[in-house]
Amino acid sequence: MRTFMEAVTNRRTNYALGRDIAVLPSSISATVEKMVYEVPSAFNMQSSRVVLAFGEKHDKIWQITKEILRGIVPQDRFAQTEEKINGFAAAYGTILYFEETETIKNMQKQFAAYADNFPVWAQHANGMLQFAVWTALTDLGLGVNIQHYNPIIDDKVKAFFDVPDSWKLTAQMPFGAILHEPSVIEKMSIKERVKIFD
Numbered sequence: 256m257r258t259f260m261e262a263v264t265n266r267r268t269n270y271a272l273g274r275d276i277a278v279l280p281s282s283i284s285a286t287v288e289k290m291v292y293e294v295p296s297a298f299n300m301q302s303s304r305v306v307l308a309f310g311e312k313h314d315k316i317w318q319i320t321k322e323i324l325r326g327i328v329p330q331d332r333f334a335q336t337e338e339k340i341n342g343f344a345a346a347y348g349t350i351l352y353f354e355e356t357e358t359i360k361n362m363q364k365q366f367a368a369y370a371d372n373f374p375v376w377a378q379h380a381n382g383m384l385q386f387a388v389w390t391a392l393t394d395l396g397l398g399v400n401i402q403h404y405n406p407i408i409d410d411k412v413k414a415f416f417d418v419p420d421s422w423k424l425t426a427q428m429p430f431g432a433i434l435h436e437p438s439v440i441e442k443m444s445i446k447e448r449v450k451i452f453d
Contacts, residue, residue, distance in 0.1 A: 257394055266390045269398030272346035272431035278395050280309055280348075283430075286395060287350065290387045297376035298369075300362050303384045304353040306416050316351070316427065317344035319411045320404050327407070343402065347431035350388060351412065352381055353422040381425055389428065398433035401426055 257265065287307050296302065308316060321340045328336045343349070359377050363370040389399050405424040412424060 262390050262394045266386075266393045266399075267437045268400045269433050269435075269437055270342060270400050271434035272342070272398050272400075272429060273434050274345070274347045274431055276347050276397060276432045278397060282395065283307070283348065283392070283397075286391045287388055290384060290391055294380065294384045294387050296380035297373070298362060298366065300358060300373065300377060300380065302355045302358040302362075302377045303381045304355050304418070304422055305384075305388075306351040306353070306418065307348065308351065308416075309348045312416075313346070313348045313429075314344060315415055316349050316408075316412060317341075319415065320408050320427075323407050323411065324404075343400075343427075343429040345431070346429035347397075348429070350428040350430070351416070351424060352385055352426040352428065353418065353424055354378070354381055355419075355421055356423050357419075357421040378425075385426060385428065392430050396433075397430045399428060399430045401428050403427070 284307060287305060291303065291305055294303070317340050320343075321337060324336050324340065325333060354377050359373050362373045366373075385401060389401065392399050403426055405426070409424045413420070413422060
């Protein structure tokens with residue numbers, strides 16, 4: 256088992272994903288559930304929601320996305336878009352992240368002095384959840400990336416999975432077998448980003 260620091264360091268964006276994984280779906284489900292349960296939120300709001308899709312349900316997310324984009328992207332440029340979406344569809348599964356907006360509204364009413372902050376705090380918590388799940392799936396040996404085709408796919412995706420109207424889609428996270436290691440990315444000097452005073 257890696258240390259937390261090692262797990263965070265090993266988390267990368269993997270676009271080349273496949274379906275031949277050495278992890279049981281039950282292990283993936285348990286990992287996602289554990290992260291949803293453990294990741295904190297302001298005022299213990301717990302507004303984050305998740306749909307975990309395998310098999311045909313995973314395929315449907317990207318079929319919906321492709322068909323919607325087919326009506327938006329110019330025909331002469333659609334081949335590149337289709338190739339990209341097919342890459343996400345080639346993964347083993349997809350996690351959909353949502354915010355439960357009624358929960359946020361109830362918190363705004365309950366704590367009116369902080370009303371403007373609750374939508375922001377909800378996004379913070381959802382971001383922490385995405386990072387925690389991403390890192391945990393990486394620790395299972397899976398490749399992961401994150402996409403944001405919302406809001407154009409929201410209505411059809413929500414209808415397909417029969418989620419409440421109050422759930423707002425925030426991100427899509429394909430995961431699967433790592434087919435190619437990602438390229439090394441350039442990062443700013445840490446001295447430009449962190450100031451330490453002692």
